[in-house]
Amino acid sequence: MQKVAVVTGSNGRIGQATCLKLAQSGWRVAGIDLGEKGAGNWPHYQCDLSDLDRLGATLAAIESEHGLIRGLFNNAGIYHDGTDFFEQTPEMFDQTMDVNVRVPFFASQWIAKRLIEAGEGGAIVTTASVAGLLGSGVVDYGASKAAVINLTRSLGRRLGPHGIRVNAVAPGLIDTAMGQRVAAPARERMLTQAALRRIGQPEEIASVVDFLMSDGASFVTCTTVEVSGGL
Numbered sequence: 291m292q293k294v295a296v297v298t299g300s301n302g303r304i305g306q307a308t309c310l311k312l313a314q315s316g317w318r319v320a321g322i323d324l325g326e327k328g329a330g331n332w333p334h335y336q337c338d339l340s341d342l343d344r345l346g347a348t349l350a351a352i353e354s355e356h357g358l359i360r361g362l363f364n365n366a367g368i369y370h371d372g373t374d375f376f377e378q379t380p381e382m383f384d385q386t387m388d389v390n391v392r393v394p395f396f397a398s399q400w401i402a403k404r405l406i407e408a409g410e411g412g413a414i415v416t417t418a419s420v421a422g423l424l425g426s427g428v429v430d431y432g433a434s435k436a437a438v439i440n441l442t443r444s445l446g447r448r449l450g451p452h453g454i455r456v457n458a459v460a461p462g463l464i465d466t467a468m469g470q471r472v473a474a475p476a477r478e479r480m481l482t483q484a485a486l487r488r489i490g491q492p493e494e495i496a497s498v499v500d501f502l503m504s505d506g507a508s509f510v511t512c513t514t515v516e517v518s519g520g521l
Contacts, residue, residue, distance in 0.1 A: 292318040294356045295503065296349065298339060298397065299366030301329040303466040304417070307496035308363055315500055317361060320352045324366075339366055339393045340385075349400050358408055361503045362401045364394035364416035368431075371471040375429045383430045390434035395441060398456070402449055411453030413503045416442060417495075418458040420518045427476060435460075439514045446512030455511040457502045462518025464490045485520025 295312050299305045300321025306329050309319045319332045322345075328334025333356070337348040353359055368389040370382050394416045405412045421428070422435030438458060446456035463469055463480045469489065472480070481487060498517050501507050 291357070292316060293360040294318045294320065294352070294358060295361035295363065296320050296322060296352060296359050296401075297363045297365055298322045298393070299417075300332075300334070301325045302365070302468075303492040304461070304464065304495050305363075305365050306330050307492035308365065308499050311493070311496040311500045312361070312363075312503065315504065317503070318356055320356060322348060322352075322366075339397075340388050342393075342396050345393070345397060346400055349397070353404065358404065358410060359401055360405070360410065360412040362397060362412070362414045363499055363503070364397055364414070366393065367417055367468070369468050369471065370428060370430065371468075372473065373428065378430055386430040386434050387437070390431070391437045391441065394438065395445075398445060402452070402454055405454055406452050412455075413507075414445070414449075414454065414456045415499050415502045416456075416458045418442070418460040418514055420460050420462045420516060420521050423460060423514075423516065424521065427473070442514055443512045450511055455502075455507070457507070457510060457512070458514040459495060459498050459502065460514050460516045460518065461495050462490060462516075462521045464492060464495060466492060480521060483521055484518065488519060490517065490519055 295317040297309050301323040313319045322335045322337050335348050398414050418438040419435040421432040422439045426432030442458040
């Protein structure tokens with residue numbers, strides 16, 4: 291029987307690449323995105339993730355239609371590019387923390403409760419960022435991704451006794467819509483400082499997520515894997 295995996299932000303380039311990679315690895319994949327239509331050949335569920343009641347109902351619908359969710363990739367995120375620290379508003383800060391931290395927290399809580407009730411193990415992966423390790427000129431974004439890294443370690447320790455592994459992936463500069471919006475000076479600095487001297491591809495993130503979700507990573511938890519080309 292196929293294991294079911296959910297990918298949030300499934301219409302973005304990393305989301306699409308990961309859905310495809312997981313499907314190729316034998317997962318039954320369901321995508322959740324704000325977009326009305328899906329961007330791939332997998333079941334698509336439209337949802338404003340910040341509406342936690344709607345998120346819970348969407349996860350319940352996926353489970354009802356496809357079976358117990360054994361894998362979760364918390365990939366959806368938000369980035370207020372071009373906004374200086376002194377121009378960021380409380381509303382912008384709250385939105386960043388809501389989408390980047392609060393949503394993965396409660397999506398993981400929903401999945402973990404169901405896995406524990408079913409007596410099954412599972413895997414949760416969340417998209418962090420090198421901004422959470424190195425800092426960012428977009429201060430609220432960097433702070434939110436640092437929170438994701440700590441959430442990963444804390445949640446992994448809490449859920450480990452139940453056989454639920456929790457990890458994160460921390461991309462560097464990736465060829466996505468968000469990556470293209472990075473300010474030119476920061477973009478050039480990252481390309482110069484990266485050991486591999488190039489931008490990463492969504493498929494390179496997907497491969498790491500696929501590994502972290504797989505049985506091959508059965509002894510890996512509480513870990514954030516940096517995929518940055520050596521920043």
